[in-house]
Amino acid sequence: MEGLTEISSSMLFASFILYLVATFFFGFTIKDKTAERRKSSIAGSLAITLTIIGFITQVIYFITRWMASGNAPVSNMFEFVTFLGMCLVLAFIIIWFIYRLNMLGLFALPIAIIFIAYASVFPTEIPPLVPSLQSHWLWIHVTTVALGSGILFISFVAGLIYLIHGVDQSVRDVRSISLEIVLYIIFLIIGFVVVSSVFGAMHYNATFEYDLNGKTTQTEYTLPAIVAPYEGTLVTDGVMKPWFDTPEWMHGADAGRKFNSVIWSFIVGTLIYGIARLVLRKRIGATIQPLLKNVKPDLVDEINYRSVAIGFPVFTLGGLIFAAIWAQEAWGRFWGWDPKETWALITWFFYAAYLHLRLSRGWHGEKSAWLAVIGFGIILFNLIVVNLVLAGLHSYA
Numbered sequence: 251m252e253g254l255t256e257i258s259s260s261m262l263f264a265s266f267i268l269y270l271v272a273t274f275f276f277g278f279t280i281k282d283k284t285a286e287r288r289k290s291s292i293a294g295s296l297a298i299t300l301t302i303i304g305f306i307t308q309v310i311y312f313i314t315r316w317m318a319s320g321n322a323p324v325s326n327m328f329e330f331v332t333f334l335g336m337c338l339v340l341a342f343i344i345i346w347f348i349y350r351l352n353m354l355g356l357f358a359l360p361i362a363i364i365f366i367a368y369a370s371v372f373p374t375e376i377p378p379l380v381p382s383l384q385s386h387w388l389w390i391h392v393t394t395v396a397l398g399s400g401i402l403f404i405s406f407v408a409g410l411i412y413l414i415h416g417v418d419q420s421v422r423d424v425r426s427i428s429l430e431i432v433l434y435i436i437f438l439i440i441g442f443v444v445v446s447s448v449f450g451a452m453h454y455n456a457t458f459e460y461d462l463n464g465k466t467t468q469t470e471y472t473l474p475a476i477v478a479p480y481e482g483t484l485v486t487d488g489v490m491k492p493w494f495d496t497p498e499w500m501h502g503a504d505a506g507r508k509f510n511s512v513i514w515s516f517i518v519g520t521l522i523y524g525i526a527r528l529v530l531r532k533r534i535g536a537t538i539q540p541l542l543k544n545v546k547p548d549l550v551d552e553i554n555y556r557s558v559a560i561g562f563p564v565f566t567l568g569g570l571i572f573a574a575i576w577a578q579e580a581w582g583r584f585w586g587w588d589p590k591e592t593w594a595l596i597t598w599f600f601y602a603a604y605l606h607l608r609l610s611r612g613w614h615g616e617k618s619a620w621l622a623v624i625g626f627g628i629i630l631f632n633l634i635v636v637n638l639v640l641a642g643l644h645s646y647a
Contacts, residue, residue, distance in 0.1 A: 337400025394568025409622030441519025
């Protein structure tokens with residue numbers, strides 16, 4: 251088992267490196283000079299080849315971890331997020347072979363890289379499954395949700411490319427500021443990955459005791475405590491003391507630790523964003539825009555729509571139908587308005603509205619791109635905030 255776990259970890263790290271290198275090669279394809287077209291073609295071929303090899307190594311990670319645990323590796327945050335990144339890469343590879351648009355790789359692969367890095371901040375051990383997870387409907391539900399979400403993420407990539415290409419960056423208006431806010435939020439996610447990785451490498455740990463529903467409970471912080479659990483007591487010596495307590499209205503297990511992670515994400519993410527702005531001396535969107543001057547808006551808009559048209563029914567199967575079957579088996583009811591269930595329904599309604607507006611109201615181009623970006627934000631909220639902050643039946647993840 252230990253040997254399989256080591257192989258699994260090595261394969262995941264190899265896929266991370268391969269995706270990173272492939273991203274650089276995709277970056278070489280944005281040149282448009284005639285003398286450089288041949289080099290661009292070679293770079294594109296190398297990039298997609300490395301991406302496919304990276305995907306294969308991630309599949310090996312998935313299989314070996316399954317063999318080591320005896321269960322489909324999608325039962326906790328580490329496993330689910332890495333599988334989600336793998337589904338995103340699979341969707342990108344398929345789309346690439348249909349449209350041959352190298353620019354997608356320059357945006358899609360960094361998201362997959364961020365997912366793998368984000369997953370690595372969670373415990374990587376193989377834990378025993380709680381009773382509600384001991385069902386084949388679990389992995390059917392989760393894998394289908396991840397696949398549908400991965401395809402929908404391609405619509406975000408296409409929408410983001412469309413907006414960066416088309417929004418006028420020379421003026422400060424609602425459109426350009428909103429686009430910059432979207433890019434800033436991506437920096438916040440990067441900030442969480444960076445700060446968690448740094449303190450994780452330092453093996454930082456601080457333990458608090460606090461009262462939860464009348465019982466004395468302990469929680470372990472892996473980041474220095476800016477905020478403590480409500481009326482919590484620090485029991486670890488030699489670590490940074492918290493500045494204030496978590497608000498009383500934040501209920502649920504580990505609410506203080508989760509709130510502390512959010513604060514660190516804003517601090518580090520904002521710092522990285524600020525440094526980038528100082529170095530570039532312009533907005534992030536304005537920096538990227540000249541690189542996209544050869545993008546064909548109609549093609550990107552089509553990819554945006556096709557991704558939703560394919561991803562939406564897959565998400566419907568996994569997020570609603572298979573999820574309801576599993577909920578009936580695990581908890582004895584098909585629906586219970588758990589936060590995760592509620593936000594899955596919100597996600598479904600949003601993409602249903604996207605297709606309605608696109609097909610019936612003619613919301614093409616920029617309107618469709620904005621909807622794709624908002625949809626990505628809803629899925630991220632479901633993945634990060636609902637899983638880590640809101641208390642519910644899915645908190646075991």
